[in-house]
Each structure stands twice: as structure tokens, then as C-alpha cells.
Amino acid sequence: MATIRTQVRLPVRLPDGRVATGTLVSFDGLVDGREHVALALGDGPVPGGTGPAGVPLVRLHSECLTGDVLGSRRCDCGPQLDDSLDLLATMGGYLLYLRQEGRGIGLYAKIDAYRLQDSGLDTFDANLALGYPEDGRDYTAAAQMLQALGVEQVRLLTNNRDKTEQLNRLGIRVVEQVPMTVHVTPSNRDYLAAKASRQDGEAATLGAATDGEHP
Numbered sequence: 752m753a754t755i756r757t758q759v760r761l762p763v764r765l766p767d768g769r770v771a772t773g774t775l776v777s778f779d780g781l782v783d784g785r786e787h788v789a790l791a792l793g794d795g796p797v798p799g800g801t802g803p804a805g806v807p808l809v810r811l812h813s814e815c816l817t818g819d820v821l822g823s824r825r826c827d828c829g830p831q832l833d834d835s836l837d838l839l840a841t842m843g844g845y846l847l848y849l850r851q852e853g854r855g856i857g858l859y860a861k862i863d864a865y866r867l868q869d870s871g872l873d874t875f876d877a878n879l880a881l882g883y884p885e886d887g888r889d890y891t892a893a894a895q896m897l898q899a900l901g902v903e904q905v906r907l908l909t910n911n912r913d914k915t916e917q918l919n920r921l922g923i924r925v926v927e928q929v930p931m932t933v934h935v936t937p938s939n940r941d942y943l944a945a946k947a948s949r950q951d952g953e954a955a956t957l958g959a960a961t962d963g964e965h966p
């Protein structure tokens with residue numbers, strides 16, 4: 752069982768320039784020993800909003816240094832992080848920032864996988880060619896974090912059915928899977944297409960937005 756270790760107030764700049772007051776939470780006892788954090792935003796779920804009152808909106812965001820920090824256009828993690836912060840600040844809820852870089856294989860391995868993708872493999876075959884699973888992410892620590900936060904039911908912001916299924920199995924009830932906008936650019940088109948065709952249940956074409964890019 753995990754417990755809350757520390758919580759601190761964290762003002763965060765939202766994509767539109769507004770500043771929201773969040774609370775950053777760290778944990779003791781997480782099963783994988785990684786430094787995952789939760790960011791609580793807003794005043795909690797809005798009664799009478801789009802979902803059942805009292806059930807918070809939650810985003811499980813897997814770390815992506817290239818997309819989240821450096822603005823890489825090879826994936827759509829950065830714009831999806833922005834969308835999540837924007838929505839969570841408005842509706843209230845939690846961002847769980849999970850240290851699962853490269854779908855769990857780590858940053859250097861992801862960079863190796865990118866090099867293989869540049870020679871023709873898709874995102875999943877590149878992982879397999881390096882001896883890694885297509886997607887090795889386990890959300891047990893995420894479930895522990897939610898339990899420590901006192902959250903037993905969630906409206907989960909994702910297109911990835913594996914997240915929903917794992918959380919349900921781990922005792923966190925996903926009452927609704929809320930789709931994310933997919934941000935398509937010329938640089939991530941093949942990556943998103945591979946995800947859509949290879950991941951069963953991935954609603955990757957839902958709400959697609961074409962983001963401008965000047966090569």
C-alpha cells in the first residue's frame with residue numbers, strides 16, 4: 752500500500768498563458784520504486800458537469816522527454832499534455848505523471864528505437880527488434896497513487912483501452928473513458944497510424960486535429 756509522502760502548492764502555467772494553482776503530490780511505497788507524481792488541479796469535479804458528479808477526471812500521462820519538454824513532433828505527447836492540463840484546470844482532477852519514458856523502456860532505448868524507425872520499422876517492431884515488449888507499461892503504481900489520494904472511481908482521459916482495463920483490474924473503477932484529441936503532424940502521421948492499426952481498442956482517429964508544421 753502506498754501513502755502520500757509530501758504535498759506542495761505548485762502554480763502551473765497553462766497552454767493559454769493562464770496560471771492555475773495545483774498541488775503536487777509525492778508518494779511512499781510505490782510498487783516500482785519510481786518517482787511518479789500527481790498534480791491535483793482545479794476545485795474538484797464540477798457537479799452537474801459532463802460526468803457523474805464526484806468522479807474526478809484523471810489523466811495517466813507517460814513521461815516523454817522528447818515530446819513533453821523538447822517539443823518533438825515525432826509523437827503527440829506534448830499537445831496531449833497541454834490538453835490535459837487545460838481540461839483538468841477547468842474541470843478539476845488529477846494528472847498522474849508516470850515515469851514510463853518510451854512506453855516503459857527508457858529514454859536511451861527509445862532513442863535507439865527511433866533510429867530503427869528511421870530505417871523503416873514501425874514503433875512497435877522497433878521495440879521488438881531491440882528485445883523489448885511493444886508496450887511494457889504496468890499501471891499498478893498509478894492505481895496505488897489513486898488509492899493513496901482516496902480516489903476509487905475515475906473518468907479516465909485516454910484513447911488507450913489497456914489503461915482502462917488495467918485500472919479496472921487493479922480496483923480503480925473507470926466509469927467513463929473520455930477520448931483525447933489526437934494531434935496529427937507530417938512527422939507523427941506514421942507513428943499514429945501504427946498505433947491505430949496495432950493497438951486493439953485504440954481510438955486514435957477520434958477527434959483528430961491536424962497541427963500545423965513547417966518542415
Ligand SMILES: Nc1nc2c(ncn2[C@@H]2O[C@H](COP(=O)(O)OP(=O)(O)OP(=O)(O)O)[C@@H](O)[C@H]2O)c(=O)[nH]1
Nearest residue numbers: 813814815826851852853854861864874909910911
Ligand atoms: N518505445 C517507444 N516509445 C514511444 C515512441 N513514441 C512515443 N513513445 C512513448 O510512448 C508514451 C506515450 O504513449 P502513447 O502511445 O503516445 O499514448 P498512450 O499513453 O498509450 O495513450 P493515450 O492515453 O491515449 O495518450 C511515452 O512514454 C512516450 O515516450 C516510440 O516510437 N517508441
Ligand SMILES: [Zn+2]
Nearest residue numbers: 815818826828
Ligand atoms: Zn511522446
